[in-house]
Amino acid sequence: MIEVVLGIALALIIFLVWFEINILPVIFLGGLFFLLYRMTSGKMPNLNNSIGKTARPSSSIQFEEIGGQEVAKKELLEALDFIKSPDRIKEMGIRPLKGILMIGPPGTGKTLLAKAAANYTNSVFISTSGSEFVEMYAGVGAQRVRQLFQQCRQKTKNEKKNGAVLFIDEIDILGSKRGSNSSHMEYDQTLNQLLTEMDGIGNKDDINILVMGATNRPESLDRALVRPGRFDRVIQVELPDREGRLEILKLHTKNKPLDHDVDLDKISREAYGFSGAQLESLSNEAAIMAMRENKKVLSLKHFMEAIDKVMMGEKQDKKPDKGELKRIAVHECGHAVVGEVLKPNSVSVVTITPRGKSLGYIRQQPEKDYLLYTKDYLETQICILMGGTVSEKLVLGEQSTGSSNDFNQSVELAKKIIDAGLSPLGVVSVDHLSGEVIQKNVQDIISEQEKRATRIIKSNLSLVKKGAEELLKEERMSGEFIRKHLKKKGSFWPGKWWRKKAAGSR
Numbered sequence: 001m002i003e004v005v006l007g008i009a010l011a012l013i014i015f016l017v018w019f020e021i022n023i024l025p026v027i028f029l030g031g032l033f034f035l036l037y038r039m040t041s042g043k044m045p046n047l048n049n050s051i052g053k054t055a056r057p058s059s060s061i062q063f064e065e066i067g068g069q070e071v072a073k074k075e076l077l078e079a080l081d082f083i084k085s086p087d088r089i090k091e092m093g094i095r096p097l098k099g100i101l102m103i104g105p106p107g108t109g110k111t112l113l114a115k116a117a118a119n120y121t122n123s124v125f126i127s128t129s130g131s132e133f134v135e136m137y138a139g140v141g142a143q144r145v146r147q148l149f150q151q152c153r154q155k156t157k158n159e160k161k162n163g164a165v166l167f168i169d170e171i172d173i174l175g176s177k178r179g180s181n182s183s184h185m186e187y188d189q190t191l192n193q194l195l196t197e198m199d200g201i202g203n204k205d206d207i208n209i210l211v212m213g214a215t216n217r218p219e220s221l222d223r224a225l226v227r228p229g230r231f232d233r234v235i236q237v238e239l240p241d242r243e244g245r246l247e248i249l250k251l252h253t254k255n256k257p258l259d260h261d262v263d264l265d266k267i268s269r270e271a272y273g274f275s276g277a278q279l280e281s282l283s284n285e286a287a288i289m290a291m292r293e294n295k296k297v298l299s300l301k302h303f304m305e306a307i308d309k310v311m312m313g314e315k316q317d318k319k320p321d322k323g324e325l326k327r328i329a330v331h332e333c334g335h336a337v338v339g340e341v342l343k344p345n346s347v348s349v350v351t352i353t354p355r356g357k358s359l360g361y362i363r364q365q366p367e368k369d370y371l372l373y374t375k376d377y378l379e380t381q382i383c384i385l386m387g388g389t390v391s392e393k394l395v396l397g398e399q400s401t402g403s404s405n406d407f408n409q410s411v412e413l414a415k416k417i418i419d420a421g422l423s424p425l426g427v428v429s430v431d432h433l434s435g436e437v438i439q440k441n442v443q444d445i446i447s448e449q450e451k452r453a454t455r456i457i458k459s460n461l462s463l464v465k466k467g468a469e470e471l472l473k474e475e476r477m478s479g480e481f482i483r484k485h486l487k488k489k490g491s492f493w494p495g496k497w498w499r500k501k502a503a504g505s506r
């Protein structure tokens, strides 16, 4: 149809030009009509729809597009089903749901869940962040809250929707305990206004506004906000487990051409601890790498490198000199050998490419997602961390500052052991322990693991040297290299007997 109209218009223009008639007014009028047509048919952005600086347009996200959050989705759907059948709620005398609080780390899909909730309930979606209410002047934050709720009502009416979902990210900034802030008058007024609006005081219209708040600091919220009748439901949105990661990876690679060697299951194992946002970034980075190499498909190697990038940051231009490179290689190999001896098949990659703040690193692949850590697990992690500095000492004769981050992590792990009542101190209240006692126990735990790492490195010194040479040549080496050479040594790998022997009695 459009082609016919365009054809006729072109023929008309040629005709007018042929008879030397001025066609400028015709073109101007034509343009005006075209613009009017686009506006009335909804193909132009309707400027009147803008709802203030805090609001963004509603979305078309569906629950099926959110991976690895089965429990959160189920709980949310149960709550939303109430909203979907308002008549039944009235019949049963149930008061409408006012608020849902989502708690979880960044990038786990809280915003996506709120958008999907709006879609599911055929509501308008308006989002804002707690930080947008931080004002120096008393009353301004409260006024913004009022405006926002007003906008929700207006938009619901304009778009003839069932209600509105008002998503407030970082709600802890707006809803922290009253009186806890330095400029508390302003904060308190803003929070009071939010409570008033949620209670619906003074609103005669029947529009349902569901407030969905997101935070990863629930302990700082004012109790009035989380009491029943306000945030009625609390939903935990956790980091995805391995199956969840796989599901999210499938969602984010759906539109990407993958090579035959891409094993999403393997990638989900390697991406241990990744959030949904990190998995999205990982898929995106892999695609960028493939494009830079002029490849038509994304292969496993792109994903593996993308994991390093998302985990450790961008490659750095830092150029360590020859001696430093050797030290870094020996250090990383030390971690890898201790890691592989104590946890066979755990080392995924060892590299001496500077990324982010680190000059080199190893990536371990846990055999499963842990919910709890045993004493043995924590001690083993300390031992692996000590493997780097011990290798430097045994191979190069002295240690360096390159181990300070390993020491910090070891201290944190040792404190965890004490905190959990797993140290020789037994079950204690850490608050009542003196700094000296804590320090002494931390030192004992770490020095025991340092001795254990020393025993392992001493019996595998030639492998540490060989691995370091390989790293200096290739910059990157897979855990397979260490496994192959440990196997060659034979008798002791990967049997439990050897691990106990190498580790010595603890």
Ligand code: ATP
Pocket (backbone or CB within 6 Å): 065, 066, 067, 068, 069, 105, 106, 107, 108, 109, 110, 111, 112, 113, 169, 214, 248, 251, 275, 276, 277, 278, 280
């Ligand atoms: P924050 O707390 O930092 O605001 P959030 O929990 O609200 O983060 P989202 O904004 O929902 O996280 O997620 C950011 C992006 O990460 C999404 O646009 C999506 O691409 C991806 N993502 C996060 N979680 C998931 C998931 N569960 N399934 C699919 N994609 C996800």
